[in-house]
Amino acid sequence: xxxGNLYLIPCTLGDSAxxxxxxxxxxSVINSTDIYIVEEIKTARRFLKKAGILKPIDDLQFRTxxxxxxxxxxxxxxNEIVDGKNIGLLSEAGCPSVADPGSExxxxxxxxxxxxxxxxxxxxxxxxxxxSGFNGQNFxxxxxxxxxxxxxxxxxxxxxxxANIKKQSQIFIETPYRNMQLLDxxxxxxxxxxxxxVAVDITLNSEKIITASxxxxxxxxxxxxxxxxxxxxxx
Amino acid sequence: xxxGNLYLIPCTLGDSAxxxxxxxxxxSVINSTDIYIVEEIKTARRFLKKAGILKPIDDLQFRTxxxxxxxxxxxxxxNEIVDGKNIGLLSEAGCPSVADPGSExxxxxxxxxxxxxxxxxxxxxxxxxxxSGFNGQNFxxxxxxxxxxxxxxxxxxxxxxxANIKKQSQIFIETPYRNMQLLDxxxxxxxxxxxxxVAVDITLNSEKIITASxxxxxxxxxxxxxxxxxxxxxx
Numbered sequence: 349x350x351x352g353n354l355y356l357i358p359c360t361l362g363d364s365a366x367x368x369x370x371x372x373x374x375x376s377v378i379n380s381t382d383i384y385i386v387e388e389i390k391t392a393r394r395f396l397k398k399a400g401i402l403k404p405i406d407d408l409q410f411r412t413x414x415x416x417x418x419x420x421x422x423x424x425x426x427n428e429i430v431d432g433k434n435i436g437l438l439s440e441a442g443c444p445s446v447a448d449p450g451s452e453x454x455x456x457x458x459x460x461x462x463x464x465x466x467x468x469x470x471x472x473x474x475x476x477x478x479x480s481g482f483n484g485q486n487f488x489x490x491x492x493x494x495x496x497x498x499x500x501x502x503x504x505x506x507x508x509x510x511a512n513i514k515k516q517s518q519i520f521i522e523t524p525y526r527n528m529q530l531l532d533x534x535x536x537x538x539x540x541x542x543x544x545x546v547a548v549d550i551t552l553n554s555e556k557i558i559t560a561s562x563x564x565x566x567x568x569x570x571x572x573x574x575x576x577x578x579x580x581x582x583x
Numbered sequence: 584x585x586x587g588n589l590y591l592i593p594c595t596l597g598d599s600a601x602x603x604x605x606x607x608x609x610x611s612v613i614n615s616t617d618i619y620i621v622e623e624i625k626t627a628r629r630f631l632k633k634a635g636i637l638k639p640i641d642d643l644q645f646r647t648x649x650x651x652x653x654x655x656x657x658x659x660x661x662n663e664i665v666d667g668k669n670i671g672l673l674s675e676a677g678c679p680s681v682a683d684p685g686s687e688x689x690x691x692x693x694x695x696x697x698x699x700x701x702x703x704x705x706x707x708x709x710x711x712x713x714x715s716g717f718n719g720q721n722f723x724x725x726x727x728x729x730x731x732x733x734x735x736x737x738x739x740x741x742x743x744x745x746a747n748i749k750k751q752s753q754i755f756i757e758t759p760y761r762n763m764q765l766l767d768x769x770x771x772x773x774x775x776x777x778x779x780x781v782a783v784d785i786t787l788n789s790e791k792i793i794t795a796s797x798x799x800x801x802x803x804x805x806x807x808x809x810x811x812x813x814x815x816x817x818x
Contacts, residue, residue, distance in 0.1 A: 356713050365608075369703045373603040446712060446719040454716035458794040466714040468604045468705045468786070477681060478591050479701040481689035484681040488723035488751070516723070551703070559693040 352429040354457045355381060356444045357436045358469020359395050361576065364551045366399050369470040375400050377467060381434040383409045385425055385453055392438050413437075413449055425453060429462050441576075443471045447491065447521070472578050473519055476547035479557045480517065482582025487517035493530065504537045507581050511542070517582035527572040530579065531565070538562045538581070545580040548572050587664040589692045590616060591679045592671045593704020594630050596811065599786045601634050604705040610635050612702060616669040618644045620660055620688055627673050648672075648684055660688060664697050676811075678706045682726065682756070707813050708754055711782035714792045715752065717817025722752035728765065739772045742816050746777070752817035762807040765814065766800070773797045773816070780815040783807050 355377050360369055378401045386392035389410045396405065411425050429435055437444045437453050443466075444450040457464050473489050490507065494500045507518040522530040534544060540563035547557040554575075560568065590612050595604055613636045621627035624645045631640065646660050664670055672679045672688050678701075679685040692699050708724050725742065729735050742753040757765040769779060775798035782792040789810075795803065 367606060368608040369606050371602055371604050371606050373600075443709065443713050445714075445716070446709065448719070451716050451719050454714060455794075456716075458716050464714045464716075464792055465790070466710040466785075466792075468703065468710065470703045471706075471709055474678065474681065474706055474709050475701040475703070478678055479689060479699045481680070481686050481691075481693050481699075484683070484686050485726040486724065489721065491720040550701075555700070557699055557701075559690075 349432050351462060352432050352434040353463045353465050354426065354429065354454070355434060355436045356450070356454070356464065356466040357438050358443045358467055358471075359439050359441055360398070361441050361470050361472055361551050362549070364470075369551050370399065371468050374467050374469070377434075378436065379403070381436045382407065383411070383428060383433060383435045384438055385411045385413050385435060385450075386438045387412065387414045387440045387448065391440060395438065413453060415449070419452070422452060423456065426456055426460060426462060429457075429460075443469055446471055446473065447489070470551050472547070472550040472576065475550050476545065476557065476578035476580060477517060477519060479547060480545035480580045480582060481559050482517040482543070482545060482580055483515050484517070486515055487519060487582075490518060490520045492522060493520055500533065501537055504533060508538050508542055511581045511583060515583050517580055519578060519580045521578055524574045524576055527575065527577050531570065531572060534579070534581075535562055535566050540566075543582055545582065546570060546572060547578045547580070548575045550576070550578065584667050586697060587667050587669040588698045588700050589661065589664065589689070590669060590671045591685070591689070591699065591701040592673050593678045593702055593706075594674050594676055595633070596676050596705050596707055596786050597784070604786050605634065606703050609702050609704070612669075613671065614638070616671045617642065618646070618663060618668060618670045619673055620646045620648050620670065620685075621673045622647065622649045622675045622683065626675060630673065648688060650684070654687070657687060658691065661691055661695060661697060664695075678704050681706055681708065682724070705786050707782070707785040707811065710785050711780065711792065711813035711815060712752060712754060714782060715780035715815045715817060716794050717752040717778070717780060717815055718750050719752070721750055722754060722817075725753060725755045727757060728755055735768065736772055739768060743773050743777055746816045746818060750818055752815055754813060754815045756813055759809045759811055762810065762812050766805065766807060769814070769816075770797055770801050775801075778817055780817065781805060781807060782813045782815070783810045785811070785813065
């Protein structure tokens with residue numbers, strides 16, 4: 349029997365229209381997939397409805413994968429693929445297994461020789477990089493910065509140094525309620541000539557993407573508190 | 584008068600159907616945009632037709648941006664935005680200003696306080712990372728490896744070291760006709776336990792994405808000659 353596939357299914361970044369950020373192929377895939385691995389069932393159900401799934405949601409199977417999941421359970425999550433069924437890995441926001449826990453499932457799929465098919469969707473990291481004007485031939489995504497003050501200062505200095513010396517754009521994020529603090533830290537720690545891109549609410553109506561020098565940022569009041577934001581230091 | 588926008592318009596990666604990889608918003612944008620900045624006019628016209636542009640192609644304006652473009656000319660490329668017109672920056676394949684020359688235009692837009700709107704589309708780099716099963720919370724894209732043999736060996740060793748020590752997935756590419764040579768180099772230089780993902784023909788029918796250890800790759804004959812390929816070393 350032909351095995352099923354593991355589809356990596358992207359999700360909208362907040363409240364944007366599905367058709368604005370997700371190609372229609374995703375609609376065909378969700379209509380041929382009954383089993384989903386998700387971070388949270390409630391938001392997954394909501395997304396699948398919004399994305400036009402035709403089958404009643406209660407007929408679908410959901411398996412959760414988040415920080416509370418026992419990794420022993422996960423080893424059974426892909427069993428039905430051997431029987432020819434497709435399984436979908438859904439992200440909470442954006443692309444699965446980029447800046448989220450999904451990569452463990454993908455690893456398991458490769459071990460079992462299961463075909464992994466990634467589908468196109470919005471990635472705030474990539475969209476911010478495109479719109480920053482910074483070097484897109486060499487870049488790094490660093491996830492969250494450390495919380496400890498000294499480590500955080502050192503990390504920011506290291507990112508600034510890498511951006512300047514290696515011409516490698518340095519992308520990072522912060523828990524949204526700490527965004528203003530991070531922006532203040534960057535203004536205080538980085539050299540006035542360093543270029544910073546701040547990309548807020550990507551793909552939403554309130555989207556705002558600004559690239560300016562640290563000295564210009566000092567004269568600019570930007571309200572990024574509690575809004576999803578991607579930061580990039582680059583050249 | 585309200586200024587126009589600079590839209591960053593993604594393109595298919597080779598011969599896939601537009602609806603499979605590009606959201607329908609792109610269709611609305613190209614039908615409200617008459618001026619395009621492109622690497623090569625011929626392929627841009629072909630893509631716009633395939634993406635469903637309604638206006639006759641001969642009524643559009645094209646400006647080229649590639650290695651032959653005089654940078655003094657480029658400074659005028661966004662002039663009509665001040666008069667309220669939209670301008671589209673198109674990539675040859677995938678997302679503009681990631682691994683292509685577009686970022687100079689985006690930089691110029693930020694200098695002129697022009698709104699930059701990135702649109703969702705296929706990025707072989709991001710899709711390969713998603714499907715690799717490697718760490719997606721920390722990764723770097725390194726572009727092309729050096730051609731000089733000693734520099735190349737050193738670079739591969741450095742990428743392997745960064746992937747292991749920093750748990751930072753290392754993404755890189757090669758000119759397609761040298762893919763087999765690079766794969767051989769990786770088999771020869773990297774440690775047998777190092778994990779390598781090779782992602783070929785992403786989004787096409789012939790797509791193949793395999794993650795395995797270097798020792799497994801040694802027993803595996805993979806024909807990646809002249810096919811667009813993304814390589815990732817990761818954990």
